[in-house]
Amino acid sequence: MTGGIFGAISTLATVGDPDLFWHLAQGRQTVTEGLARVDAFSWSVKGLPVLTDQWFGQVIWYEAYAALGWNGIIVLRALLVAAIVTLIVAAALRAQRRPIFALIATLPAIALTRFAWTERPQLMGLLCFAVLVLLLQASAERPRLLMAVPALIVVWANLHASFALGLGVTAIACAELWLRRPDARRLVVGVIAASIAATLLTPSGLTIWTSASGHFLSPPRIILEEGVPDVTQPYGFVFAFIVLAVLVTAQLSRPTVLREVALLVPVLFVSMTAARHTPFFAVASASYLAAHAPDAIAFVAARFRINAHFPAFAPRVPPLRIDVAMAAIALAAVVGTGLLARGEPDLSAYPTGVLSSLPPGPGVVNDYDWGGFLIWYAPATPVFIDGRLFPYTGDALRDYETLVSLGPTWRDVLARRGARAVLVKPGSPLAVRARDLRWSVVAESVSYVLFIVPNSR
C-alpha cells in the first residue's frame, strides 16, 4: 500500500529528464531496426561504436511510450517507484515487526530515492538492487534463495550498468555465507560462477563492463549527477542524514551480524563515489535502521531521563486475500493516476522554439544538455553531443569543451569540424563571443540562441 501511495505521488512529476529522449530514440531504433551497435544520431561520432548496455531498459521505456504515449512513461515510472518503495518497506518489515517503526525508518530512504525517480533504465537498476537486498536478507535463513540471483543479474545486466554493484554485493554476501555455513559452499561457488556468467548474456558481451567500470571507477565529474555527493544540496543532505543515522545507530544499539556489515560497508563506498549512487546506500540501510534505530533512540532517551516505552506488539498477519486485494487497489491507483496525469513532457528547459529554424543535416554544435531533446524532436538534424557521453569521450568531448568554454583553439575546432551553426545557452562564453563578433542570429530566447557560423559551407 505504501508503494502504491508513493507510486501515485510520483505521477505528479512531469516527464522531462534530458536523457529520456535519447533512451526513447534508441529504444525505438532497437524495436524498428534491430540493435544498433554504431552511432546514428550524431555527426561528430557517426558510425563509431556505441554502448548497448541498456538496450532492454530502453525498449521497455519505448514500448510504454508506444502503447500509451507520454502517459505510458508516467505509468511505467510510477510502477517502478511503487515497486521500489514496496521492496524497501518489505525489507524493513522483515527486520522490524512494528509496522510504524519500519515505515518511519524507511522514509529517509524513500526520500532519497525520490532523486532517482527519472524516466530512465537507471530506475530499473535501482529496482533490481532493491530486489537483491531483499533476496540477500531472506537468504540468511534460506541460502537456496541465492539461486535466484543469477536470473536477476541476467535481467539487470540488460537493463542498466548498475548490475556491477549487484554482482559485487552478491560476491561479498556469498563470501560471508562461505565462512558461516560450510555446508553451503558448493551453492556459493555455483551462485558466483552463474552470476558472473550471467553478466555476459547480453548483446554487449565483455564490453558490458565498459560503462560499469567507467561509472564506478572514474565517474565523469562534468555531469552533475556524476559529481561528488554534496551535502549542501537537498539530496546530499538526506544522504548525509542516512549515513549519520547508521553511524549513530551502530554506536548506540546492539551489534549486528557480519552479513549486514558485508552489505552496508561496500555499498556505502559506492554511494560516496557519485551523487547518482547515493540511493543505493539508502535502500541497503533501511532494514538495518528499522531493526536497530529504536534501540538507539531508547538509549538516548534514557540518558535524557525520558521514559520512552515502545509498544512491542506483533500485528496480526492479514490473510492472503486481503494482501491481494490491497495490492490490486494499489496497482489500480498507480495505473489510474498515471493515466490521468498530465502526460505532455515539461519542455521548459529545452529550446522548443528553435526546432523550426534548425538547419537539417550535420553541422549544428549543440549544448550537451539538449542533445537528447534534439535526437527525439529534430531527427533531421544530427547532434554534436548528447547525454550518452561515452561515445564522445575523447576528441569529440574535448572539442565540445573547447568550443563552449572558448578555448584558445575554438576557431580551429569550428573550422576542422565544419560547424555550420551553434545552438547554445546565451550566457555561455561561445554565445557571448559570437554576439560580440556579430554572428547572424537565426533564433533566440532567454534560454537559447542559434547562430549561423560565418563563412561556413
Next chain:
Amino acid sequence: MASASRSLAAAFAANAFPIAVASAVFIIAVGLPSTDSDTYWHLAMGQWMLDHREFLRQDIFSSTVAGTHFGIGEWLGQIAFAASFAASGWAGVAILRATLIALGSFFVVRLARRGGTPWWISLPLVVAALLVSKITWTDRPLLFTLALFPAVLELLLSLPPGFSRRLFALPLIFLLWTNLHGGYLLGLAVLAIFATEAVLTNGRRGLPLLATAIACVAVSFLNPAPLELAGAAREDFLHPPRFLTEFLPPDVVTPAGALFAGFVMLVIGSALLRGGSLREAMLLAPLLYLAFTAQRQMLFFCFAATAFLGARLAELAPRWRVFEIPAPVRAPVALVLVIAALASATGAPVRPETRAYPAGALDALRADTGVLLNEYDWGGYLIFNLPERPVFIDGRYVPYLAGVLDDYRAVVALRPGWRDLLDKYKVSELLLRPQRPLAVALREDGWRVLSSDKEGLWIVLARP
C-alpha cells in the same frame, strides 16, 4: 635536578612512539617547499603588523576593496609565520610548518594509542589520517588548528570524570587558539560535546567540564575581532566556495578521498560489529557531517576516529594484541629520530616552489600603474612579490564576497556584460591563464600581449 631529568627521561620513554612518529613527520614536512598561494598574503599581513606594531584592520592590498574593513581574527597566526620568515626566510616558514605538523602528529599518535592499541594497528591509522590531512599542510594559520585540535581532543579524552587540574589548561589553550586561527570554533564545538556528554553521563561530576567550557567560550572573545571569524566559518560551512579545490566535497576516487572513505567505512563497520559509545557518537557524527561539506574538513573526522578505531580494531584481533615493540627499542629509535629531525631542519628549503606562479610576469607588470585584473590563485603571490600593484582579487576571499568575486568570475568566464565590467573597474592590464575565455577574446580584439611564458601558464595583456 636528578629527579627532574629522571622524570623527563620517563616521559620520553613513555612517549617514545609518538615522539618517533612526530620526528619522522617533521623530517618529511620540513623538506617540502612552500607552495600555497595564501601563504603570501598571510605573510604580507603579518609583516605589516610587525612593521607597524598595530593590527591591520582594513584592506591595503587590492584595488577593488581598498580601505574596506577586513577581518583580523588570525592576527597571531599571521605574525607567527611572518616572524619565522623574518628570522630565517623561507626555511623559517618550513620549520614552523614542520613543527606544527609534528605537534599534531604527536597527539594523533597518542589518540590512536589510547587503550594500549598496539603499534601495528595505530601506525597505519596515524599514517592514513596524516595523509588525509596532507591537503592542509600549507603555510597558513590553519596549521595551528591542525596541531591544537588533536591536542585538545587528547586532553579531553584523558580527563577523569569530575574535577581535574588539567581543566585549567583549556582556557589558556583557547585564549591562544582564538587569536591564531578560526578553527578554534571547531574546538569549542568539541568541548561543548564533551561537556554535554559529561553532564548526561556523570550528572554533577560533569559540571566542572561544563564550567570550563563556558570559560573557554568567554576567553574566545578576547581577540581583536571576536565575531568576524564566526561569520567566516559560518559562510565556509553553509556556502563552501566550491570553485576552490579544498572546499570541494570529498571525492573518494582521489587518494585522500579514498583514505577518508576508508575511515568512514572502518568506523561504521567496526561499530556495526562491536557497538560504540554515546561520546563517540556525539563526537564523530557532527565531525563526519563537517567532513562531508569540504575536503579540508576531512582530517578532523579522521583524527578523531583514530581515538576510537584503534582500540576497537584491536578487539577484533585479540590474539595479535600482544605483538608490541619492546620499550628498550622504542626509546633509542625515538632518540635517533629526534636527532635526525633536528638535523633535517638545516636542510629546509630556502625558497618557495613558484612553478605555479607567474614569476616571469613581474617585470612586465612593474612598468604600469593602472588597474590590474589577476587570476584569483595568483593574488597572494602578487601581494607579496609585487606590492606596488594592488590586486583585483586574492585568496582572502571574504572581503570580495560583496560583489567583486561575482564580477571577477563573470568577466574571466566571458559572461554577458563582460566589457561593462572591464570598464567599471577601469582595468588596464590583465594577468591571466591564456586558456581563459576572456584572454582568448581580448587577444582577438587586439589587446597587446606584454608578456607570456612558453609553458602557457600565464599571459599579460594590456589595452590597445
